[in-house]
Amino acid sequence: xxxxxxxxxxxxxxxxxxxxxxxxxxxxxxxxxxxxxxxxxxxxxxxxxxxxxxxxxxxxxxxxxxxxxxxxxxxxxxxxxxxxxxxxxxxxxxxxxxxxxxxxxxxxxxxxxxxxxxxxxxxxxxxxxxxxxxxxxxxxxxxxxxxxxxxxxxxxxxxxxxxxxxxxxxxxxxxxxxxxxxxxxxxxxxxxxxxxxxxxxxxxxxxxxxxxxxxxxxxxxxxxxxxxxxxxxxxxxxxxxxxxxxxxxxxxxxxxxxxxxxxxxxxxxxxxxxxxxxxxxxxxxxxxxxxxxxxxxxxxxxxxxxxxxxxxxxxxxxxxxxxxxxxxxxxxxxxxxxxxxxxxxxxxxxxx
Amino acid sequence: xxxxxxxxxxxxxxxxxxxxxxxxxxxxxxxxxxxxxxxxxxxxxxxxxxxxxxxxxxxxxxxxxxxxxxxxxxxxxxxxxxxxxxxxxxxxxxxxxxxxxxxxxxxxxxxxxxxxxxxxxxxxxxxxxxxxxxxxxxxxxxxxxxxxxxxxxxxxxxxxxxxxxxxxxxxxxxxxxxxxxxxxxxxxxxxxxxxxxxxxxxxxxxxxxxxxxxxxxxxxxxxxxxxxxxxxxxxxxxxxxxxxxxxxxxxxxxxxxxxxxxxxxxxxxxxxxxxxxxxxxxxxxxxxxxxxxxxxxxxxxxxxxxxxxxxxxxxxxxxxxxxxx
Numbered sequence: 001x002x003x004x005x006x007x008x009x010x011x012x013x014x015x016x017x018x019x020x021x022x023x024x025x026x027x028x029x030x031x032x033x034x035x036x037x038x039x040x041x042x043x044x045x046x047x048x049x050x051x052x053x054x055x056x057x058x059x060x061x062x063x064x065x066x067x068x069x070x071x072x073x074x075x076x077x078x079x080x081x082x083x084x085x086x087x088x089x090x091x092x093x094x095x096x097x098x099x100x101x102x103x104x105x106x107x108x109x110x111x112x113x114x115x116x117x118x119x120x121x122x123x124x125x126x127x128x129x130x131x132x133x134x135x136x137x138x139x140x141x142x143x144x145x146x147x148x149x150x151x152x153x154x155x156x157x158x159x160x161x162x163x164x165x166x167x168x169x170x171x172x173x174x175x176x177x178x179x180x181x182x183x184x185x186x187x188x189x190x191x192x193x194x195x196x197x198x199x200x201x202x203x204x205x206x207x208x209x210x211x212x213x214x215x216x217x218x219x220x221x222x223x224x225x226x227x228x229x230x231x232x233x234x235x236x237x238x239x240x241x242x243x244x245x246x247x248x249x250x251x252x253x254x255x256x257x258x259x260x261x262x263x264x265x266x267x268x269x270x271x272x273x274x275x276x277x278x279x280x281x282x283x284x285x286x287x288x289x290x291x292x293x294x295x296x297x298x299x300x301x302x303x304x305x306x307x308x309x310x311x312x313x314x315x316x317x318x319x320x321x322x323x324x325x326x327x328x329x330x331x332x333x334x335x336x337x338x339x340x341x342x343x344x345x346x347x348x349x350x351x352x
Numbered sequence: 353x354x355x356x357x358x359x360x361x362x363x364x365x366x367x368x369x370x371x372x373x374x375x376x377x378x379x380x381x382x383x384x385x386x387x388x389x390x391x392x393x394x395x396x397x398x399x400x401x402x403x404x405x406x407x408x409x410x411x412x413x414x415x416x417x418x419x420x421x422x423x424x425x426x427x428x429x430x431x432x433x434x435x436x437x438x439x440x441x442x443x444x445x446x447x448x449x450x451x452x453x454x455x456x457x458x459x460x461x462x463x464x465x466x467x468x469x470x471x472x473x474x475x476x477x478x479x480x481x482x483x484x485x486x487x488x489x490x491x492x493x494x495x496x497x498x499x500x501x502x503x504x505x506x507x508x509x510x511x512x513x514x515x516x517x518x519x520x521x522x523x524x525x526x527x528x529x530x531x532x533x534x535x536x537x538x539x540x541x542x543x544x545x546x547x548x549x550x551x552x553x554x555x556x557x558x559x560x561x562x563x564x565x566x567x568x569x570x571x572x573x574x575x576x577x578x579x580x581x582x583x584x585x586x587x588x589x590x591x592x593x594x595x596x597x598x599x600x601x602x603x604x605x606x607x608x609x610x611x612x613x614x615x616x617x618x619x620x621x622x623x624x625x626x627x628x629x630x631x632x633x634x635x636x637x638x639x640x641x642x643x644x645x646x647x648x649x650x651x652x653x654x655x656x657x658x659x660x661x662x663x664x665x666x667x668x669x670x671x672x673x674x675x676x677x
Contacts, residue, residue: 136460137461157420157421184417187409188413191411351494
């Protein structure tokens with residue numbers, strides 16, 4: 001266990017570094033091996049879809065058409081897309097309250113997702129869930145959970161069912177750095193390791209739990225993956241701004257889980273370019289820090305890399321953008337025109 | 353009919369589910385190697401193996417949460433808590449997750465999970481091990497809560513709980529694990545949400561559940577000696593509550609005393625009393641009288657604990673105070 005932890009974190013921190021140096025090395029690495037099959041433009045399409053979806057959400061929140069709490073995934077697109085593209089249809093996905101990106105990467109219907117945010121009857125949860133509670137059980141997308149860390153044992157339990165039924169399917173659980181100070185985080189890591197559950201714990205470390213920098217609230221620094229040695233869970237660090245590095249790290253972990261090696265842990269260093277929610281004035285961090293991360297915006301850097309390496313043309317990128325822009329505009333239109341839920345719906349879906 | 357104790361009734365319900373349905377499995381602290389804190393699962397590990405009888409770490413949030421996940425994936429987990437007081441540690445998972453999942457997913461996900469937990473005071477376990485939080489969970493929409501007072505109901509309710517598509521809390525009165533009762537040899541179920549009129553009467557309605565049935569029945573005996581005919585209702589199910597059965601009884605007796613074995617404040621009977629007042633006031637000859645255990649943390653000392661615990665004299669006092677009987 002200990003040696004695989006080491007090698008695993010080595011592998012991914014290497015790819016993280018290469019991209020941090022700005023050498024666009026990871027895209028090149030991906031030309032052979034597993035990555036040769038990579039549909040680079042599809043990865044870009046998904047990331048761009050998420051970005052545009054989130055921008056549209058923000059606009060409609062300002063208009064008052066989306067209410068409640070709205071947590072946008074802007075800046076973290078490479079993380080969710082790189083991870084989810086490495087999964088099979090029979091795998092489960094569990095997310096936290098910043099769930100739009102994961103939902104769209106999983107292929108949830110864009111119209112119905114937007115309609116859910118608008119609280120309409122055509123929404124994924126018929127307008128009863130909202131932004132923080134997107135679901136599509138048929139696609140294995142098991143939510144959207146808004147108690148910090150509360151989704152962790154749910155994922156362990158889904159994985160337990162997969163293990164119980166002797167399949168080689170797995171469950172991926174996304175969570176943020178904020179959840180690592182919850183007791184349930186530690187309980188779940190231990191339980192998953194003791195039972196060798198087929199679960200991939202995917203930490204999206206965006207450096208802030210709402211307004212609290214992890215440096216202020218966590219003893220032991222900003223790296224979480226070394227702590228997994230405590231549970232004997234192999235852990236890797238990856239650059240969450242590099243979709244190919246995330247994909248590669250996830251594929252490796254997924255392969256180990258399917259081989260019966262038990263839970264794996266990936267920590268992606270990422271950043272939200274916007275506030276925690278739309279109610280956040282971001283008084284707790286400087287704009288220099290945000291700018292620094294924005295320079296590594298995957299929506300900008302990834303297509304540039306692809307064009308530079310001859311893996312895509314500028315025209316192809318523009319075509320994707322135009323198609324996605326239209327898709328998102330139509331989703332907003334669909335949501336706006338969808339009916340409000342009937343009041344009789346109040347009593348439905350309480351009990352089975 | 354066979355006479356068995358309540359522990360055996362529960363055990364029979366669990367065992368036949370494990371035998372008949374491969375999607376049923378159990379999780380909990382020391383339910384396997386140890387055999388269960390109250391020996392309900394004694395021998396199960398040997399019979400069903402470690403995949404289906406899972407000893408857990410002392411991590412109530414994690415294993416209850418894992419039960420929710422397994423249920424969401426289509427299995428039928430039965431999760432045991434060593435004490436209902438320990439459910440507090442996992443309340444976030446029970447309430448925010450298990451009970452809410454179906455609604456917030458727009459009906460896409462169900463959680464067919466049974467949560468079992470010994471409940472109640474009476475054996476000097478002190479403040480943290482003597483509580484009755486079935487009363488709190490009975491308020492939560494999206495789940496059901498039952499509490500048997502005898503072996504017949506224990507088996508019948510357990511069967512229904514395991515078959516139910518929702519999270520069901522089976523609160524097991526710790527003082528009644530050894531209580532004897534007749535159980536039919538042929539298969540039967542007790543429907544969740546149906547109260548049981550355990551004694552018919554015409555002068556006053558006494559309502560309780562779980563261990564509260566003991567002082568209630570004892571009080572009914574005393575009243576009978578005085579020539580007062582009490583109708584006794586065992587709620588059995590705390591959520592949903594069979595309000596109709598109680599109202600129907602009150603229409604006949606025109607008097608009602610509700611008895612909570614748990615602390616009096618904010619309990620299931622507080623809710624029932626309010627509903628009765630509203631829905632049966634025209635038939636009531638006096639106020640709905642509410643009896644419960646004293647609203648203090650549970651004391652350890654035997655004499656103090658007995659004083660706190662609701663008893664037949666409390667019930668009789670309420671009958672006298674409310675209706676002069």
